[in-house]
Amino acid sequence: MYVGAAVAVWLFDVASPSGVAWLRCLGAALILLAWRRPGRAAWRGRPLLLAAVFGVVTAGMNVVFYEAVARLPLGTAVALEFTGPVVVAAAGTRGRRDVAALALVAVGVVCIADVQLRGSPAGVAFALAAAAAWACYILLGRKVALDGNGIDSLAVGFAVATVLLSPLALGTQAVWAAPDLLVLGVGVGLLSTVVPYALDQVVLRRVGQARFAVLLALLPVTATVAGFLVLGQVPRPLEILGILAVVGGVAVRSRDNGAVREPP
Template sequence: MYLGAAFAVWLFDEVSPSGVAWLRCLGAALVLLAWRRPPRAAWRGRPLLLAGTFGVVTAGMNVLFYEAIARLPLGTAVALEFVGPVAVAAIGSRGRRDVAALVLVAVGVALIADVQLAGSPLGVLFALLAAAAWAGYIVLGKRVALADTGVSGFDSLAVGFAVATVVLSPLALGTGPVWGSGELMLLGIGVGVLSTVIPYTLDQIVLRRVGRARFAVLLALLPATATAVGLLVLGQVPTAGEGIGILAVVAGVALRSSEGSRKGGQSPEEPP
């Protein structure tokens, strides 16, 4: 995920943020279609509608987030975007243990991201819209993973990103320099593979096994992972606040996960 983000940052010098997001979608679609070769049933009726909606919402989330980090510090944008999964987890919570886990995660994310009030209002708007799209991704992703349409979640991913690539094709206008550079094209495909194909495929596996609320809390590990990658790869030493934030996030995830395990691994808001 974060190697893909690094590739995206390199591309920002040559391509617009929304253009990079479209290239990410295109790269993911090409790889997934070549891998899965979805059957005809995946391209019509309800399976197509569900997959297409999921793909457009997911790609839109990426576009909004890239536009946000082009205007805001990365930490601020990440913190604002986490409003989405935290809200999903809050809606699915039933007990005090869940609430305590969510409070720990929220505090941890805020500390890691080092939320700032500085930044453009437009950037804040993009980040909040990305948060809403992320919430939609979680809800729709669960439906795609468990859909009884006869089409696998992986095939739906391929169809969804193909549809999103077409729907969002006007954004390709911001990718001009890529088509004359093999290196930039390779980076664009790399963003799609690392930031979309691998993590979203893993999401489909996880979403089959856990509920939306538990999945949303587990997503809070992302800023902790980002901090670790920054330390190991970029030499960015976390501050004391970030260190406390990592511990708070891990504690919240452990608290929520242990509750799910105690109930037999099933999230309370999800059917067997």
């Protein structure tokens, strides 16, 4: 996911962050439609409405996230964005292990973020908007996984979102004149949307929202690593400490072997 985000940062020199997010949505829609070829039932009634809402919310999350990444280091933006999943996980806690895991994750996220508001208030605002959208993504994603058509709904949702958010394509004019950049844009859709979101649908059918949200704590870690390897963004000692805390939180929560709700 965050290798794709790092590639997206390269495209910010020739396209707006919102435009790159739209290219990501377009690429994901084309790949998913070609792969899944949803039947007529997926384009009607309640399944269509659920998929459309999910697609628009997810695409909107990507738009505000890219606006944040354009202003903040990748790992920092993801750490702030992770407050959304933390809230979802907190709402589903039931035992001391859950609380301990969330405490470790929260400490880790704060350490990784280490953000000063005077640096980029707009970046912080966009990242927090992405956090709210991410919380909605988890809630809607669970519903799509259990009550919708799974990955077929992803294809329909991103197709609808691509059309509804098409005005953002105005920020991508330079990309269409360079085939290599266009391939990169579609590649971002594959790396950051098709692969991880399809896997999310598989996971969300087998685990609860709270466990899924805590497992997402690994994402600030992978974002920091990707930022270092691809963009040369070197983590500071406090961020490294935060990574260790996040991993510890995931390990504590993952030991829970409680009953798993099977898909209907």
